[in-house]
Amino acid sequence: MTRVVFVERDGTARVVEGKPGDRLLDLAQNAGEPLEGTCEGQMACSTCHVIVDPDDFAKLPAAVEEEEDMLDLAAGATRYSRLSCQIWLSDVLESLTVRIPSDSKNMQGR
Numbered sequence: 001m002t003r004v005v006f007v008e009r010d011g012t013a014r015v016v017e018g019k020p021g022d023r024l025l026d027l028a029q030n031a032g033e034p035l036e037g038t039c040e041g042q043m044a045c046s047t048c049h050v051i052v053d054p055d056d057f058a059k060l061p062a063a064v065e066e067e068e069d070m071l072d073l074a075a076g077a078t079r080y081s082r083l084s085c086q087i088w089l090s091d092v093l094e095s096l097t098v099r100i101p102s103d104s105k106n107m108q109g110r
């Protein structure tokens with residue numbers, strides 16, 4: 001198992017377990033985190049944007065150009081922003097910590 005720590009809008013941390021190979025967006029949505037992911041990973045929306053803990057950011061493979069372009073459109077993006085639809089869990093990412101941007105919504109608009 002690979003644990004992911006989601007830091008909620010109110011600052012509380014929530015640990016969710018996934019498996020290597022799981023996509024972070026799917027893990028978040030299955031756990032009820034408010035990430036919309038409108039385009040389901042086609043890199044056409046940026047509604048799956050998360051802010052990665054700086055200590056974990058360097059463990060991720062570099063973003064491809066299309067991801068960088070979509071992050072330019074993400075509300076509240078920082079230098080540690082990534083698209084959760086482009087992150088797959090692995091042993092290297094054990095305890096990956098990501099913050100949900102405050103303007104995020106899930107498919108129910110919450």
Ligand code: FES
Nearest residue numbers: 037041045048085
């Ligand atoms: S789900 Fe649309 S860019 Fe990730």
